[in-house]
Amino acid sequence: MTNRLRIGHLFGQPGVYISQPGDDVNNPTQALALDTRYETMDIHHYGRRRYNKEVISSINTTFYTSFGAEQFPALGYEPMFMFTTIRLASGNWASYPLGIYNPGPGFTQNFEFEIRGNAIWTTFDMLGTSTPDYDFVYVIFRNRLV
Amino acid sequence: MADRVVVGDVGGGFMLRVSKPGYNAYSAPPEGLTFHENMRPLVPVVSGYVGVPAGSISGGNLVSGQVTVSLGMGFSFPPKVLIRNSANRISVQATLNMDNGQLTIFNDTPAPVTARYFVFMPF
Amino acid sequence: MANRLSVTGGRVIISKPGYNAEASLPDAFKVFDSAWGISGLIVAKGVVDIPNNYTTYTINFPPQHYVPYAEVICRTTLTGTKIFSVPGYCTNSQIILGSVTGSLQARGLHYWTVYGLSQ
Numbered sequence: 001m002t003n004r005l006r007i008g009h010l011f012g013q014p015g016v017y018i019s020q021p022g023d024d025v026n027n028p029t030q031a032l033a034l035d036t037r038y039e040t041m042d043i044h045h046y047g048r049r050r051y052n053k054e055v056i057s058s059i060n061t062t063f064y065t066s067f068g069a070e071q072f073p074a075l076g077y078e079p080m081f082m083f084t085t086i087r088l089a090s091g092n093w094a095s096y097p098l099g100i101y102n103p104g105p106g107f108t109q110n111f112e113f114e115i116r117g118n119a120i121w122t123t124f125d126m127l128g129t130s131t132p133d134y135d136f137v138y139v140i141f142r143n144r145l146v
Numbered sequence: 147m148a149d150r151v152v153v154g155d156v157g158g159g160f161m162l163r164v165s166k167p168g169y170n171a172y173s174a175p176p177e178g179l180t181f182h183e184n185m186r187p188l189v190p191v192v193s194g195y196v197g198v199p200a201g202s203i204s205g206g207n208l209v210s211g212q213v214t215v216s217l218g219m220g221f222s223f224p225p226k227v228l229i230r231n232s233a234n235r236i237s238v239q240a241t242l243n244m245d246n247g248q249l250t251i252f253n254d255t256p257a258p259v260t261a262r263y264f265v266f267m268p269f
Numbered sequence: 270m271a272n273r274l275s276v277t278g279g280r281v282i283i284s285k286p287g288y289n290a291e292a293s294l295p296d297a298f299k300v301f302d303s304a305w306g307i308s309g310l311i312v313a314k315g316v317v318d319i320p321n322n323y324t325t326y327t328i329n330f331p332p333q334h335y336v337p338y339a340e341v342i343c344r345t346t347l348t349g350t351k352i353f354s355v356p357g358y359c360t361n362s363q364i365i366l367g368s369v370t371g372s373l374q375a376r377g378l379h380y381w382t383v384y385g386l387s388q
Binding site: 153158160162183184185186187188189190191193201203206207208226228229230231232233234235236237239254255256260262264266269 | 270271273274283285286296297298299300301305306307308309336338339340341342354355356357358359360364366368369370372384386387388
Binding site for chain 2: 007008013014015016034036037038039040041042043044046048082084086091092093094095096097137139142144
């Protein structure tokens with residue numbers, strides 16, 4: 001049977017190492033299932049909020065904003081995050097890796113997402129006035145951004 | 147030398163911790179640990195392989211190839227989706243219909259690739 | 270008190286506080302299960318400020334025994350879409366930024382993350 005667990009030294013460092021099924025932890029060819037040389041993404045907080053939507057007919061543009069209303073428990077440093085917008089039309093649509101989904105015909109522009117302290121600041125605009133609602137969804141991790 | 151791995155009952159509570167170099171696993175703050183027993187991980191819920199057709203290049207612009215695969219579940223909260231492919235491309239793009247679990251994967255190269263998708267949920 | 274670590278038949282399960290580590294425990298109550306095969310490992314991450322628009326740019330990370338997966342997000346000071354993902358490819362020790370068409374990529378802060386995922 002393949003060795004999959006090692007508690008001790010591997011790659012020159014002490015830790016806990018678990019290989020993928022079928023892969024020998026002492027001589028792995030694939031990524032390890034658990035490799036404590038490295039961080040694992042550790043969730044701190046997640047949430048979902050509707051963008052404020054404002055239609056400016058004179059320039060045929062719709063603005064989506066959320067400036068600081070969505071907050072999470074403070075960490076005191078800049079964290080890793082996951083972010084996606086969800087287009088609320090004909091189903092809930094998420095997109096990756098950055099979470100701006102627009103199947104057209106208008107195009108998304110001036111998209112911005114920022115974590116300021118413990119609050120989310122995000123905005124984008126889209127050509128057209130018959131545009132659907134968007135939510136944004138985020139996960140804040142305890143891991144530092146850099 | 148610092149204790150780097152702790153596994154077992156410590157002071158009446160379970161502890162499984164691995165510290166970063168220079169930190170003692172018994173006493174390190176969370177930022178000094180790579181793994182600890184009270185983590186909230188992203189849980190892998192589904193993964194698989196699918197072929198993605200080639201993109202096409204015309205007039206200097208690329209039109210991505212794409213394929214849609216059914217994940218076999220709906221999502222009330224968007225999962226974290228990471229997609230490798232056989233061309234080792236980064237930042238692979240995809241869209242997900244959360245209601246029916248249809249994942250559309252894009253290929254930004256002019257040759258077909260095999261994509262390996264990983265879907266994680268926060269709990 | 271819950272038994273939070275189970276090593277049985279080669280399978281390692283670590284449960285969240287208050288739950289016994291066993292195979293029938295729903296995944297939502299686990300910290301780790303070796304049956305998952307993968308986890309959210311971050312092999313390396315960082316930020317680099319690329320001062321000029323570019324066609325190709327190389328970021329180095331510690332060599333791995335396989336080719337991992339990476340995502341790069343650019344926050345640019347150019348007008349228009351201010352934050353977007355950046356194309357490129359990975360080797361076992363480098364991220365090489367740039368599109369297959371050789372088109373210009375925007376200058377700005379590039380946040381990069383290498384995940385422990387193999388093909």
